[in-house]
Amino acid sequence: MWAFVLFVAVTIVTYIIFYAIPADPARLACGQRATAECIKRAAHYLGTDRPLYVQYGKFFGRLMPASFRGGPHLKEPSLGRSFTNRLSVNYVVGQAAPVTASLVFGGAVFWMLIALPVGILSALRPRSLLDRISMVFVLIGISAHPVWIGLLFAYFFGFKLGAFPITGYCDFLHPSGTCGGPVQWAYHLFLPWCTFAILFAALYVRMIRANVMEALNEDYVRTARAKGAPEWLVMRSHVLRNALLPIVTMLGMDIGLALGGAIFTESVYGLPGLGKTAINAIENFDLPVTQGIVVFATLCIIVFNLMVDLLYAVIDPRIRLS
Amino acid sequence: MPLLEVNDLKTHFRTDDGVVRAVDGVSFAVDKGQTLGIVGESGSGKSVTCLTIMGLNPRRSAMSSGQALWKGEDLLTASPRRLREIRGSEIAMIFQDPMTSLNPVHKIGDQLAEAMRLHEDVSKKQARARALELLKAVGIPRPERRLDDYPHQFSGGMRQRVMIAMALINNPDLLIADEPTTALDVTTQAQILTLIEKLQEEFGSAVIMITHDLGVVAEIADDVVVMYAAEVAEKGGVEQIFKKPHHPYTWGLMGSLPRLDADVERLVQIQGQPPSLLRPPAGCRFHPRCPYVMPICKEVDPVLAAVSDDPGHLQACHLDEETKDREAAKLLAGMMAEAS
Numbered sequence: 001m002w003a004f005v006l007f008v009a010v011t012i013v014t015y016i017i018f019y020a021i022p023a024d025p026a027r028l029a030c031g032q033r034a035t036a037e038c039i040k041r042a043a044h045y046l047g048t049d050r051p052l053y054v055q056y057g058k059f060f061g062r063l064m065p066a067s068f069r070g071g072p073h074l075k076e077p078s079l080g081r082s083f084t085n086r087l088s089v090n091y092v093v094g095q096a097a098p099v100t101a102s103l104v105f106g107g108a109v110f111w112m113l114i115a116l117p118v119g120i121l122s123a124l125r126p127r128s129l130l131d132r133i134s135m136v137f138v139l140i141g142i143s144a145h146p147v148w149i150g151l152l153f154a155y156f157f158g159f160k161l162g163a164f165p166i167t168g169y170c171d172f173l174h175p176s177g178t179c180g181g182p183v184q185w186a187y188h189l190f191l192p193w194c195t196f197a198i199l200f201a202a203l204y205v206r207m208i209r210a211n212v213m214e215a216l217n218e219d220y221v222r223t224a225r226a227k228g229a230p231e232w233l234v235m236r237s238h239v240l241r242n243a244l245l246p247i248v249t250m251l252g253m254d255i256g257l258a259l260g261g262a263i264f265t266e267s268v269y270g271l272p273g274l275g276k277t278a279i280n281a282i283e284n285f286d287l288p289v290t291q292g293i294v295v296f297a298t299l300c301i302i303v304f305n306l307m308v309d310l311l312y313a314v315i316d317p318r319i320r321l322s
Numbered sequence: 323m324p325l326l327e328v329n330d331l332k333t334h335f336r337t338d339d340g341v342v343r344a345v346d347g348v349s350f351a352v353d354k355g356q357t358l359g360i361v362g363e364s365g366s367g368k369s370v371t372c373l374t375i376m377g378l379n380p381r382r383s384a385m386s387s388g389q390a391l392w393k394g395e396d397l398l399t400a401s402p403r404r405l406r407e408i409r410g411s412e413i414a415m416i417f418q419d420p421m422t423s424l425n426p427v428h429k430i431g432d433q434l435a436e437a438m439r440l441h442e443d444v445s446k447k448q449a450r451a452r453a454l455e456l457l458k459a460v461g462i463p464r465p466e467r468r469l470d471d472y473p474h475q476f477s478g479g480m481r482q483r484v485m486i487a488m489a490l491i492n493n494p495d496l497l498i499a500d501e502p503t504t505a506l507d508v509t510t511q512a513q514i515l516t517l518i519e520k521l522q523e524e525f526g527s528a529v530i531m532i533t534h535d536l537g538v539v540a541e542i543a544d545d546v547v548v549m550y551a552a553e554v555a556e557k558g559g560v561e562q563i564f565k566k567p568h569h570p571y572t573w574g575l576m577g578s579l580p581r582l583d584a585d586v587e588r589l590v591q592i593q594g595q596p597p598s599l600l601r602p603p604a605g606c607r608f609h610p611r612c613p614y615v616m617p618i619c620k621e622v623d624p625v626l627a628a629v630s631d632d633p634g635h636l637q638a639c640h641l642d643e644e645t646k647d648r649e650a651a652k653l654l655a656g657m658m659a660e661a662s
Contacts, residue, residue, distance in 0.1 A: 219422040225378055226417075227437040227488070228410030237436075241427050317472040318426055 003302040010298050011291065015056050018287050025083045025285045046083055059291065079292035084284045089292035092277060097296065099169050100273035102185065103192050103265065104258045108251065110197035111204055118201075119208025120240070126213065134205055141202025150195040150268030157191060164191045167270035196265045200254060208247060215243035245316055249308050256304025260297025323394060324351040325528050326375070326413075326496060331388035331398075333367075333374045342599045344370040346552040347388070349626075350545075352496065357522065357529045359543030359560070361536060361575065363596050367552040368532045369418075372498045374398075376415055377405040411441040414489035418501040420481035424473035430457075430484055431469030438491045456487035459524070460517060479510035486517065490525055497522070498530045503538065515542060536575055540564060548572050551597050551607040554626055558635035566650050568629055568637035570612050573653050606640065614641055614649070 026043035043049040047058065062078045079089035122131035158166035170184040179188075215221065216239055224238045263275030270276075274293050281289035313319045333345040345367040352358045360368045373379050375390045375397055390397040392408065400408070409415075417423045425433060434453035438444060444452070450469065457465035460483040473481060482502060489497055499518060503511035519542055522529050533539060539546055540560065547557040548569065556569040567573055574592035594611040597603050603610055609619040624638040639646070 219417060219419055220425040222378060223417065223423045223485070223488075224425070224436075226376060226409055226415045228406045228408070228440050229436070230406060233440075237428070238425050242425070245427075316427060317429075318474050 003306075006302065007295075007298050010294060011059070012056065014291055014294050015052060015059075015287075018285075018290070019052050021285065025287065028084075028285055059288075063295070079295060080288040082281075082289050083286045084289075089288050092289055093274070093292050093296050096272060096274045096277040096293075097259075098172070099271050100259060100262060100266070100275065102169075102172065102189055103196060103262055103271060103273060104255055106186075106189055106193045107196035107200070107258070107262075107265075108255055110193045111201040112251070114197065114201040115204035115208055119205045120212055122205070123209045123212035123216065131209075134209075138202040138205050141198045141205075144198070146195055146199060146264040147268055149198055150192075150265055153191045153195055154268065164188075166191075169271045169273075192265050192269045192271060195268070196258075196262055204247070204250075207250065208243070211243040211246060212239060215239045218242070245312075248311060248315065252304050252308030252311070253301075256301040259300040259304075260293070325354050325356075325393065326352045326530075327389070327391040328371070328375065329389040329391070331371060331374060331386070331390060333370050333379060333384055333386045335379075336383045336385070337600075340600050343552050343602065344599055345374060346599075346602075348547075348549070348552075348554055350547050350554070350557060352528050352530060352545075354495070355522075355526055355528055356544045357531060357542055359539035359546045360530060360532045360549060361534065361539055361546060362549035363534060365596055365599070366549040367599075368549050369500050371549075372415065372500060372530060372532060376409055376413060376498070377402070378409075378415075407441070410437055410494075411492040412494055413496045413498065414492070414494040415498040415500065416482070416485045416489050416502050419505045420478055420485055421505065423485055424481055426473055429470050429472060430476070434469075434484070434488050434491060437488045441492050452491060453487070456491050457484070459490070459521065460484070460487045461513075462487075478506055479514065482506060482510075482514055483517065486514075486521065490521060490527070493525055494527055496528045496530065498532070500532045501534070502531075504534075518542070548575070551602055552599055553607060554636070554638065555608065556635075556637040556639075557626075558629075558632070558637075562629075562632060562635040565654070566629075566632075566635075566647075567653070568635065568646050568650065569608075569639050570614050570641070570649075571608050573649065574611075576653060576657070606638070614645070616640060 030038040170179040266275040435449035
């Protein structure tokens with residue numbers, strides 16, 4: 001219910017913003033020297049000559065998985081067609097989503113691989129050299145903009161060293177020529193992953209460090225030690241088990257959020273993902289595509305939040321029963 | 323040989339503000355099957371004393387010296403491995419706050435079984451059976467059903483029972499109870515105390531009962547140590563302490579006991595605050611709050627010495643015995659008068 005309200009609110013806001021923008025997609029469709037006749041026809045064709053609520057109503061009707069026109073029947077929900085190239089928005093989003101998903105999930109693995117050990121170790125040895133170094137890393141990671149980091153990486157590792165490709169994306173499943181398959185896929189995504197992971201790794205190092213330090217001071221950790229449990233068992237079964245509970249929530253929500261478009265990283269590395277598609281669509285006043293990506297992003301957030309809630313019930317017994 | 327003999331134990335913590343002398347030269351002994359009560363205000367060092375014995379102080383900031391002889395073996399110099407062997411099997415501990423002392427994400431039965439399997443080579447099934455037996459012993463209704471429950475499904479009193487069950491699962495020789503009833507309501511407090519006493523008889527364990535409640539001590543202790551500002555102010559048998567207290571601080575504690583039978587407007591309290599352990603006052607640490615303070619108290623720290631007519635009763639106060647006898651008698655007479 002809450003998810004539905006959120007969904008409607010987000011899509012309406014997108015429509016209103018587009019309505020408020022002083023640009024006419026119909027004029028754009030007719031090219032530079034547009035005749036009034038052409039604009040009128042284009043506007044009618046695109047549906048932009050109708051009032052806002054009619055446009056929104058049509059959009060919403062297309063999205064429903066059932067239709068009553070010509071008798072009630074089930075249909076595939078559609079996001080409409082692009083203003084600029086008449087491609088089905090479902091297709092456009094379907095093309096871009098795997099790219100973003102590759103970037104985000106790979107990036108999530110990267111940042112967790114960095115953040116878990118660094119966070120835990122600096123919690124165990126506060127004020128040690130490692131802790132101080134990780135502190136510096138965190139500051140850089142949080143302050144530095146991903147575009148800047150991306151450009152630096154592309155310049156040094158891609159251009160100067162030639163170790164990694166600077167741009168481009170290779171499909172995981174469907175090879176096109178030499179570019180394709182898991183190896184090429186990972187090879188092309190390595191730099192984007194690193195770039196994307198740095199900000200999150202920095203945030204997560206702080207989170208994990210704080211949580212582990214807090215858990216280390218819990219009474220039940222003292223109880224475990226008083227039982228005579230060896231340190232590794234205390235860490236695994238009592239400290240980490242509790243300290244990482246909130247991290248699971250954060251991870252789920254961040255992945256859901258990031259799936260909506262890792263705009264900066266995708267732009268820098270020229271990845272044809274959702275973020276880049278969204279930018280192109282906005283530049284061309286292509287409402288349906290923008291709206292499609294907004295819908296998809298909203299769905300991702302909703303789905304991942306739901307998954308986090310369900311997962312939490314499994315891993316935290318306190319939630320299960322209350 | 324006593325079961326546990328603590329000699330001149332000192333524990334200092336390094337902090338950003340300086341060194342906190344949390345325990346500063348404490349000595350006592352516990353015999354097999356005996357109950358020792360350690361009394362004092364918050365921050366007087368009673369908990370830290372016991373955590374030091376268990377080796378549970380933060381290793382990074384705590385420095386300890388002195389001796390804690392466990393069956394003749396010094397726990398302060400024992401290897402971490404040896405300490406782990408002793409913890410939970412020979413010496414067990416229960417803590418002040420049962421609400422936070424159990425791990426919220428593990429089942430009660432598993433936490434109990436873990437305590438046993440850490441020290442004995444038994445199967446999961448055997449450990450579970452033993453856990454069930456202990457839950458029954460501490461009076462948890464329908465224990466077989468509650469083994470698979472989580473801590474949040476238990477009330478505070480029940481959780482403390484679980485903690486006691488966990489502590490006793492390996493038949494320890496010594497049970498350290500760190501204010502086990504402070505966080506509980508009054509009726510539950512009484513139940514838990516009775517339970518500890520009953521189990522002590524059953525299991526034959528010695529008990530160190532840390533508390534700020536003289537009433538608890540009077541009820542279950544054989545020996546009493548009164549701590550003030552990281553030092554021992556007075557110690558002796560429970561009879562000696564209650565019949566003839568020798569230290570003004572003990573008088574203060576006794577004077578501030580609430581009494582059901584007396585109609586008083588306000589409880590008597592000891593004036594002032596306990597001193598900072600970063601910079602304890604010179605001389606006797608109690609002198610800024612002591613109503614009997616003399617010039618010597620501000621300069622010379624009194625040594626813990628035996629009362630002349632009673633060698634088992636030790637106290638650290640400069641007052642002459644005559645005054646002490648008189649004041650103690652007055653206090654007791656007052657209490658008697660209130661009682662009658």
